[in-house]
Amino acid sequence: MQEPEIKDENEISEENSKVYELGYLLIPTIKEEDAPVNYGNLKELLVSFNGEIISGEMPKMTSLAYSMAKVTSNIKNKFNTAYFGWIKFTMNSQKVLELKKHLDLDPNIIRFLILKTIKENTIATKRFARGEMYKRPAMKENAKNETAIPINKEEIDKEIDALVIS
Amino acid sequence: MKQDYFSANNIKYIDYKDVEILKKFLNPNGKIMSHKRTGITAKNQRQLASAIKHARFLGLLPFIVK
Numbered sequence: 001m002q003e004p005e006i007k008d009e010n011e012i013s014e015e016n017s018k019v020y021e022l023g024y025l026l027i028p029t030i031k032e033e034d035a036p037v038n039y040g041n042l043k044e045l046l047v048s049f050n051g052e053i054i055s056g057e058m059p060k061m062t063s064l065a066y067s068m069a070k071v072t073s074n075i076k077n078k079f080n081t082a083y084f085g086w087i088k089f090t091m092n093s094q095k096v097l098e099l100k101k102h103l104d105l106d107p108n109i110i111r112f113l114i115l116k117t118i119k120e121n122t123i124a125t126k127r128f129a130r131g132e133m134y135k136r137p138a139m140k141e142n143a144k145n146e147t148a149i150p151i152n153k154e155e156i157d158k159e160i161d162a163l164v165i166s
Numbered sequence: 167m168k169q170d171y172f173s174a175n176n177i178k179y180i181d182y183k184d185v186e187i188l189k190k191f192l193n194p195n196g197k198i199m200s201h202k203r204t205g206i207t208a209k210n211q212r213q214l215a216s217a218i219k220h221a222r223f224l225g226l227l228p229f230i231v232k
Contacts, residue, residue, distance in 0.1 A: 023183070023224055064225035084224065086183065113224055115182075122181035 017090045019054070019119050022046075024103075024112035026059050026083035027070070035059045035083050038108060042087060049099050051091040054119060059085030070110050082110055088117065170206045172214075180213040182220035185227060191218070196231040 026038055039058055046053060062084045069078050091099070096114060103112050171190070172180065182188070191199050191214055198218055201211055221227040 023220075025224060062226070065222070065228035066225060068225060082225065084226070111224060113220060115220065118179050120179070122179045123183060 016094075017052075017092050019088065019090050019117055020096060021086060021088045021115045021117040022099075022103075022112060023084070023086040023115070024059075025064075025068070025079075025110040026085070026108050027077075027110055028061070028079060028081045028083065030083065030108065032061070035085075038083075039085060042085075045102065046087065046089050046091070046099070049091060049095045051089040051095070051099075054088040054090065055121065056087035057085055059083035068110055072107055079110055088119075090119075170210060171204070172206060172210045180210065180217045182217040182224070183226070184217075185221060188214070188218050188221055188227060192227070194231065196228045 022042075024042075026035065030038065036058060039056075043053060043056075060083060061081060063081050064079065067078050067080050068082075069076050071077075100114060103109060172178075177187075180187075191204055193199055198215055201208070204211060204214070206214065218227060222229050
């Protein structure tokens with residue numbers, strides 16, 4: 001059983017590598033200067049697992065949508081903020097399992113998520129998507145206001161007249 | 167939204183990190199909107215749902231807004 005497994009690993013490392021993304025939350029007790037150090041360590045870890053880094057983002061301090069708990073040495077710590085960062089990389093699909101086991105033991109990581117993804121940048125589309133969404137309603141609102149104002153004046157005049165007469 | 171938002175904006179892969187986009191498809195309680203309300207294709211709706219769930223897991227989006 002052992003021999004074929006070893007052969008497989010060598011073959012797979014070249015052929016069977018897939019694109020993955022690792023998103024993670026680092027504990028907020030790390031100093032801001034040390035966050036890039038952690039990022040560097042993670043990169044080294046990925047390279048040591050024969051991973052090839054495509055892109056990534058430095059861990060940034062973010063407030064969490066809900067409080068998370070992590071048990072370290074039998075003490076339950078609650079966190080409302082964390083450093084969120086991500087790295088995109090290619091790796092052999094079997095090595096990723098080892099990576100996951102390794103990250104499970106990391107005391108600095110609250111949570112992490114490994115996903116299959118695509119090589120292309122997926123975030124850059126955000127800007128123009130926003131712009132289009134905001135322009136359309138603004139145009140319509142202006143058009144409505146311009147036409148609506150004169151009608152209102154006439155109506156008000158009529159109402160006032162009606163009140164004065166009564 | 168009558169037209170598919172993601173094909174209109176040429177988004178082929180719905181990323182869980184694009185929180186601003188994902189927020190458009192949550193109701194005030196933080197629940198995922200239905201097919202009927204979003205008007206996006208079935209394929210994109212499935213991708214959207216998993217993207218929102220991934221974002222929730224990493225604390226980028228809330229599970230519930232009280």
